[in-house]
Amino acid sequence: MLTLGSTASESLLSKHSSTNFKIQLLMPKKIFQKEAPILRKMAVEISANSIKSPKIQKIIEEMKVALESQDDGVAIAGPQIGYPLRIFVVSKRIQDIVKESKSELTEDNKKYKTLATTVYINPVIKKISKKKMVVEEGCLSVRYLYGKVSRSLKATIVAYDENGKKFTRGATGLLAQIFQHEVDHLNGILFIDKAKHIEEILPKSVVSSK
Numbered sequence: 633m634l635t636l637g638s639t640a641s642e643s644l645l646s647k648h649s650s651t652n653f654k655i656q657l658l659m660p661k662k663i664f665q666k667e668a669p670i671l672r673k674m675a676v677e678i679s680a681n682s683i684k685s686p687k688i689q690k691i692i693e694e695m696k697v698a699l700e701s702q703d704d705g706v707a708i709a710g711p712q713i714g715y716p717l718r719i720f721v722v723s724k725r726i727q728d729i730v731k732e733s734k735s736e737l738t739e740d741n742k743k744y745k746t747l748a749t750t751v752y753i754n755p756v757i758k759k760i761s762k763k764k765m766v767v768e769e770g771c772l773s774v775r776y777l778y779g780k781v782s783r784s785l786k787a788t789i790v791a792y793d794e795n796g797k798k799f800t801r802g803a804t805g806l807l808a809q810i811f812q813h814e815v816d817h818l819n820g821i822l823f824i825d826k827a828k829h830i831e832e833i834l835p836k837s838v839v840s841s842k
């Protein structure tokens with residue numbers, strides 16, 4: 633079971649400590665783990681005219697807070713925090729990962745530099761390359777397993793943003809991989825259904841507390 637590191641929760645609390653009410657709203661939601669039935673359900677679409685409703689906006693905020701509470705998280709889908717809705721969020725943190733990795737995808741490295749944390753509502757993969765790549769994958773809902781998954785090298789997605797505006801984004805490499813992993817979540821699929829050579833790699837903090 634995933635536990636929130638004390639430093640992460642402290643920094644959240646100190647940033648938003650003006651009232652108890654705010655603290656409660658911003659406490660990261662629990663991230664459901666692989667046995668949870670909600671992760672196996674088909675998530676439902678959000679009607680375009682309810683995107684700007686307080687209810688959906690609150691869910692988006694909760695998803696961002698939950699994602700940012702995880703040091704290694706790059707994206708999160710609605711079902712992972714208990715909402716069976718077709719929505720996922722990609723962290724701007726992927727810029728750092730692309731920068732650090734010895735990726736040959738230099739064109740994308742440039743593109744990702746300006747990428748903000750992005751919300752994808754009712755995402756549909758419109759184009760996907762036949763060319764595949766075998767990539768290492770993990771998941772916030774499958775602690776702490778990692779495996780090799782075959783993903784398409786390129787993917788183009790159409791979705792609505794948090795303001796209800798429709799947009800198209802093409803991606804190669806890591807972002808294309810994220811699109812495929814997150815859309816799988818919305819269809820009740822986990823990466824361990826597809827992965828080979830699955831192994832458990834515990835983070836140092838978990839190992840030392842055992």
Ligand SMILES: [Zn+2]
Nearest residue numbers: 770771772773
């Ligand atoms: Zn995942």
